Amino acid sequence: MKYLSTRGLSPVASFSEVMLGGLAPDGGLYIPENNSPLTIDDINSLRNLSYEELTTKLLFPFVSDELDRKQFSLVVEDAYKSFENQVIDLVEVEENRWVLELFHGPTLAFKDIAMQLLGALLQFTSQKRNTKIAVLGATSGDTGSAAISACSRHSDVDVFILYPHGKVTDIQRKQMTTSGSKNVHALAVEGDFDDCQFLVKQLFLDDEILNNPTKFIAANSINWVRCMTQSVYYFWTFLKLEELKKELTFSIPSGNFGHAYAGWFAKKRNLPIKKLFIATNSNDVLHRLFLKNEYSKGEVKSTIAPSMDISIASNFERLLYDLNKGKSEKVRSMMENFPISSISLSNEQRKISQDFFNSIPSSDAEILEEISRNLSNNNYLIDTHTATATRAANIIGDPSEPVVSMATAHPVKFRDALIDLIPKKEVPVPSQIEDILDKPEDFRIIKNDIDDIKSYIMSNMT
Secondary structure, eight states: OOEEETTSOSOOBOHHHHHHHSSOTTSOOEEESSOOOOOHHHHHTTTTOOHHHHHHHHHHHHHTTTOOHHHHHHHHHHHHTTSSSOSOEEEEEETTEEEEEOOOSTTSBTHHHHHHHHHHHHHHHHHHHTOOEEEEEEOSSHHHHHHHHHHTTOTTEEEEEEEETTOSOHHHHHHHHOOOOTTEEEEEESSOHHHHHHHHHHHTTOHHHHTSSSEEEEOSTTSHHHHHHHTHHHHHHHHHTGGGOSOEEEEEEOSSSHHHHHHHHHHHTTOOEEEEEEEEOSOOHHHHHHHHSOBOOOOOOOOSSGGGOOSOOTTHHHHHHHHTTTOHHHHHHHHHTTTTSOBOOOHHHHHHHHHHEEEEEOOHHHHHHHHHHHHHHHOOOOOHHHHHHHHHHHHHSOTTSOEEEEEOBOGGGGGGGGTTTSOGGGSOOOHHHHTTTTSOOOOEEEOSOHHHHHHHHHHSOO
């Protein structure tokens, strides 16, 4: 499998180059040259596989130039051994409504599923090539802790995570600042998540970073490994609910569009997905796109669902590439003028996107109301991000059609937001959180300045 840049000016790349490269040199995102489509018989043949076996089977075509099947199988097994009991779980909460629990990993967030595999792949690659690797990422909360958990145990991998100072929850911060690992660097940037994400993108275009003997890789969902790995649980869910004999609709808390693009990609591989509901908080850049055909940067508002507090959804560029039928020159023209100029879809592109995507934003008050509804009606506690998805499922979903909402984090991670609904002491606290509450923290507050951040990184690589 070879990979192309969405902007079309970078050389064709191998999987290892994509995994270790972050952004393409032309500033675009990597995308596989084909989807490795499956038939419905192919999909049905996967029914009795374990989650690890399913991951190996579905993703091997995309890594086959770097690992053989046995090597990849061992990497997948290593990735998911840190999960308690199961990788994911599916819970029916009411008629025709399911919640897909994606928070059973070491940091209690869905990003563990992709990050643990990325960490295991990096370990394999660093040993195979005898190459030092540095993981570089921006986070609005969960990506950073997932990257740190996945990579801190590997002595030949450095981790630099940028997060907005004072704009993540205490638990999210402590998950990033209490690893005790010398190869982990938590950088609290004096800005918002979009500032952090912009700084990371700039670093990946810097010649000193690109030409450094240490290979810098992206932890964010711009890294193709994240997207392809997240596509697996769409297949797993379909196979679990295959007896419904219906196409499924998924409702997704969406910020950076990586989770949603993974569903779009699964559909491109011929998984019977009827629709994706894009559930946002008050930062509704994606909702405005699907409602008004306007993709534009706005002002970031702080909400009780902080992992979605963004105004630019980076993975939207991958969808643009697909909607433009692989015509990278059109994508390049759109993205080179963004965010100064907004982006609009053609009539044909808008019809395709609206046939598959629907969207709805939720205010803080509506999020809390939805959490309360689930507690009262279903005796089921959800976090503030998951609430945007279950609310979307009930408001814009047909009651007679099955909808699966993605539960992206354990409620304990956002328990302070739930204080008016449920006493803090009644929110279950898994051992992963209890273990870090009293640990000393190690982080650095740093200015929103590319030169300061680059200087820190270059002087702190082990």
